[in-house]
Amino acid sequence: EKARAGWEESELAADRSNAxxxxxxxxxxxxxxxxxxxxxxxxxxxxxxxxxxxxxxxxLRQLEQRERELVRAEAERGKQEAAKGKAVELCEVLKQHVKEAREEMESLRDARERSE
Structure with a gap:
């Protein structure tokens, strides 16, 4: 009986071990x-x-490219603004020359009419 109980216990231990x-x-x-x-x-x-x-x-490369393009565009705009300022200045000088030439022509015309 003890052997059987020991054997069953061993079998249960083996089953637990297998599990x-x-x-x-x-x-x-x-x-x-x-x-x-x-x-x-x-x-x-x-x-x-x-x-x-x-x-x-x-x-990032695209952003850097756009930044370079923006810097170039700003530089170009600055050049255009400077050229526009120079053109306005030259126009004013030209207007003054035209005014002086007209005054001189009128003066010459008046002098000619008086001499006639």
Whole structure:
């Protein structure tokens, strides 16, 4: 009877040990699945990060190009404003010369009429 009870207890211990082993295998399999999923997610995140950095670099280059274009446009506008100012100044000088020439012509005409 004792031998039988010992044998049954041994059998129960073996069943528990087998159940524990099966549970450990399930845990290990689940851990492997989680590790594989985490690795896949890490790879996807690295790809997304790389794409984001590439897009950021492209946008920075585009911004730098636009800034250069803006500086050139502002410089050109400054040149145009200076040229416009110079043109206005020359027009004023020309108007003054025309006015003086008319006055001189009138003076000459008046002098000729008096001499006639």
């Amino acid at each position: 524990d082993l099966a549970s450990s295998r399930d845990d290990a399999s689940h851990s492997r699945s989680l590790a594989e999923r985490n690795a896949a997610q890490a790879t996807a995140l690295q790809v997304a990060l790389s794409e984001t950095k590439t897009e950021r670099d492209r946008l």
